[in-house]
Amino acid sequence: MKHTRAIVLLLVLSGSGTARAVELTPGVDATAYAGFRFTLYEQMEETSGLVQQPQGEKAAASATGFAIDQARVRLTGHFLKDRLSLVLELRLEKGPALLDAYGEWRFAPWLAVRLGQFRIPSGWENLVSDRDLDFPLRPAIETALADYALSRTTYASSLFYGNKSWRRDVGLGLAGDIDIRIGTLRYLAMLGNGLGANLFIGGTTEREYLVSNKGQFFYGLRIDLLDLFGVARLGGHVSYNRHDNIVFNSGRTVLDLDRLTWSADAGFQIPKTGLRVHGMVAGGRIDDDFDANGRRDFSFFGGDVRLMWRLDPLIRALGGDWSDDQHLEVGVRYERNDTVTDESDFTIRHHAVTTGVQWAYDPYLKIHLNWIVRRTQDPTQRDLDDDAVLLTTLIGW
Numbered sequence: 083m084k085h086t087r088a089i090v091l092l093l094v095l096s097g098s099g100t101a102r103a104v105e106l107t108p109g110v111d112a113t114a115y116a117g118f119r120f121t122l123y124e125q126m127e128e129t130s131g132l133v134q135q136p137q138g139e140k141a142a143a144s145a146t147g148f149a150i151d152q153a154r155v156r157l158t159g160h161f162l163k164d165r166l167s168l169v170l171e172l173r174l175e176k177g178p179a180l181l182d183a184y185g186e187w188r189f190a191p192w193l194a195v196r197l198g199q200f201r202i203p204s205g206w207e208n209l210v211s212d213r214d215l216d217f218p219l220r221p222a223i224e225t226a227l228a229d230y231a232l233s234r235t236t237y238a239s240s241l242f243y244g245n246k247s248w249r250r251d252v253g254l255g256l257a258g259d260i261d262i263r264i265g266t267l268r269y270l271a272m273l274g275n276g277l278g279a280n281l282f283i284g285g286t287t288e289r290e291y292l293v294s295n296k297g298q299f300f301y302g303l304r305i306d307l308l309d310l311f312g313v314a315r316l317g318g319h320v321s322y323n324r325h326d327n328i329v330f331n332s333g334r335t336v337l338d339l340d341r342l343t344w345s346a347d348a349g350f351q352i353p354k355t356g357l358r359v360h361g362m363v364a365g366g367r368i369d370d371d372f373d374a375n376g377r378r379d380f381s382f383f384g385g386d387v388r389l390m391w392r393l394d395p396l397i398r399a400l401g402g403d404w405s406d407d408q409h410l411e412v413g414v415r416y417e418r419n420d421t422v423t424d425e426s427d428f429t430i431r432h433h434a435v436t437t438g439v440q441w442a443y444d445p446y447l448k449i450h451l452n453w454i455v456r457r458t459q460d461p462t463q464r465d466l467d468d469d470a471v472l473l474t475t476l477i478g479w
Contacts, residue, residue: 103158104479110159115213115478117151124470150175151474152212156182164188169200173248180280181248186257196255199279203270203302203319204228205345205364208249216390217436218450218474221417223364223384230366231321231343232278232300236380236423237372241330241337247278251300265310269303276300276323276339283328294329313353318346340369356392356411361385377425384432386417409442431459447477 103111124145132141153174160167171182184198201209205227207220234245253274260267275283276299277291284290304319325339349360363385372379390413397404404410419432438452458466 109161110157112155112157113479114155115476116153117212117218117474117476119149119151119475120473121145121147121149122471122473124472125468127466127468145470151218152476154181154212169198179248181250184255190258192258192260194257196257199250199252200255201249202228202231202247202251202274202300203272203304203321204231204249204343205319206306206317206347206362209270209304213448213476213478216388216411216413216440217415217438217452218472218476219436219452219454221384221386221415221419222432222434223382223386223417223419226382226419227343227345227364227366229278230368230380230382231302231323231341232276233281233323233339234278235368235370235372240372241335245278245281250279251275251277252279252282253300262307265315266308268306268308271304272300272302274300274302276325276341289331291331292325292328293331293333294327295325296327298324298326314348314350316348318344320344338370340371342367342369354395356395357389358392359387359389361387373424375424378422380421380423381425382419382421384417384419386415388413388415407444409440409444411440411442413438413440428461430461433457433459446479450474 103113126141126143126145129141129143133139134141154171155174156169156171158167158169165188167186167188169182169184169186171180173179173181180199182198182200184196184200186194186196188194205224207215207224208228228249229245229247232245232247232251233242234247235242237243251272251274253272255270255272257270258268260269275281277283281292282290283292283295285293300321300323302319302321304317306315306317308315310316321341321343323339323341328337328339329335330337343364343366345362345364347360347362349358351358363383365383366381367378368380370379371377390411393410393412394404394408397410414435414437417432417434417436421430421432422428434454434456436452436454438450440448440450442448452472454470454472456466456468456470458468460466
């Protein structure tokens, strides 16, 4: 039975370094981490019906294997009494590429100016470091918020189909923290290209990914109210990306970008219990009119809710020998993502429930054990189950 296999399935045993910086020279710190994933079991329903010829043997219905999930190196320089910061982060898995590459001048705690490539204003979890996530995999809607806010499309024939943003874009940003007495107001505003990491707009002087643009940009704003009364947080974002009649660098294809995304989230923790709960709702739409049919190309709506319980206080209360460097947490997350293509009558609904345990030994190692059960409801085909058992280890310093 599928449900029986699902229960035996999903273990995400994930070790994750919270990375203590190493000082290379005065003012320059380095961090690095790598993630190794062992897929113990993952359902592969998309292989159903494939047959080996001429033997007639059916394709395997599951996947098992190892992978390098992540490998990152980050350099951070602090100069001029910490007013100037220079940040460089490289993604080494699946080929070297730039992630962060920006400079930041901090005029005051409430005002810093960034220039370069950095994380865009987006869903709250998109601004959380991979090492600090509650679960190793972000909800699907968080990926949609980042990629579909920028240039990635859902059409395989589009020149933008494979444009993964890595939650980053090139542009100018303002950021800061403001003490509001009952908590901290944090903001991030950005004026960007709107294409995604390592994709640029140029002209005849320097031909880049796109070579035509009439002064339209990606606009994004995120605001968070943190540590409200010491127990709660609120946040949200909105982004708009508009480019009319842009030209792909072949010089032969004219395209439009017209995207809007938004999210709102809230969370609170119960003091002295280790319990915390968090929820988010989000949505977005793509109005590029790729098919020139006058209908909305793509829209999505969904969110997630989670309950986490840090067991450190309980372990210490029971007399356990538990250092401050160790953390043990259990949790469950439900996520949902509804999508509609070309304003059709079909809504494709993705559900996922992730339960897990995570153990961290700061600053070098974090272990996640997760069971994930996925369901896809699509009116055009049978219900899909994509459960999996994953074993991932992240180590870092």
